[in-house]
Amino acid sequence: IEQSSDVGYIVWPLIKPLLLGKILYAPATPVSNAIIAKVNKTFEELDKIHQFAKAWVTSPLNLTALFGDLQNTNNIKKVLSNHLFQELFNNIIGMNTFDMESIISMLENFSGGTNVDVLKNIEIIMKQFSDYLPCIELNRFEALQSEAELIERAKELHRNRMVIAGK
Template identity: 30%
Template sequence: MASKISLMGEIVTLTLVNTLEGTPGLRYIWNTFKPLLQGKVLYTPDTPAVRLMMKEANSTFHALAMLKELADLWDELGPRVWDFLQNSSQVNSLRALLANPVFAALLNQRLNGTQWTASLLANFLYNGPPKGRPPGLPPYDWRNAYNSTTGILKLLSSFLGCLDLNKFEAAPTESRLVGRALELLQNGTFWAGVVFENLQPNSNQPPPYVRYKIRMDIDDAERTNKVKERLWSPGARDNSFNDLRYIWGGFAYLQDMMDHGIIRVQTSKTQPLGVFAQQMPYPCFVNDA
């Protein structure tokens, strides 16, 4: 069953990727977000302390992986849920109780002030043909909820199957990291590289002050060899298409993940902390062009 689910996810992913890459209007958008969705984050050095920080930084993708696993398990658990609601003696006994006028009257007293009544509960647990449903009740029961849940979970599983949730990959040295990054750039699956600079080789815990740098493809980040464009015009560099590369290139998101991962390792606190980031401010001006 698991291999069947995996195969279906691969087919959906391949179809979606081929559609995005084969559509001229969507190809540029896909190439922009492909490193974030299917790309790898390389890191070095591969030491116990670094692995600990990367594990914490990967918590978001780990949660998504668990969600996908839960969605995939529905193919096995779903039929059991259906059989339980359709044929189990427990649910059939509950249906019989709801059909009892005395029990229904007592239950309605307990449900007073809510949106539920005994007849609505009985209608939700109804498992007969549509024509046999009591008149005046909505044509919605547990089977509709089951089918909706199944459809949502299949869609979620297919979508998450298009993502590479095993993002982080170790490299022994920075030079090896660069070599691996060049390989991944060939098919657009390199997001970034993280290089830690002040760690002891065999330390199990990071130092109080952690220094790291993020290396990215120059097309996905701001250049650092100049402070002003050659053809410069007054105004803030806030154009969402030409500027803000730290945002749409994924630099800011990765930095936020790394900072929170390091904070959790250093403080052992799971409560998320807010982060406020701002690009270099630009003085107020009047655009009279």
């Protein structure tokens, strides 16, 4: 949000703590740290989503183009249906015939038509995740040893509108 606009100037101070704010807690004990570690799993999942979206967007493999071209899809199905190829995959990575048939079925469902539109929409969503998730502070929790330290740290963060909660 640009602060040069009137709306940005008004809105940014309100949403900045939500996007970038720290959550302070004290005292930092093994029990409280264990609880925070479990809560922090949510933010770890967001980071995984970001990494996946970034990989999707930057991948040289364009799934929309791949599945949108019926000839490409047919070629992939032919290769996956080949008995020699199936044996090779089974020996190398343990992928059995049932797995191959599942992939072939998925390819038949995703070739051409509206499914390409679905992939295009997924690409748009992945691009947005890739662009906007880095704008959210994922390392939210900050442990302090005492309530006095927490108060001082909260004051420091509050000056920059970087605190969201403290307990």
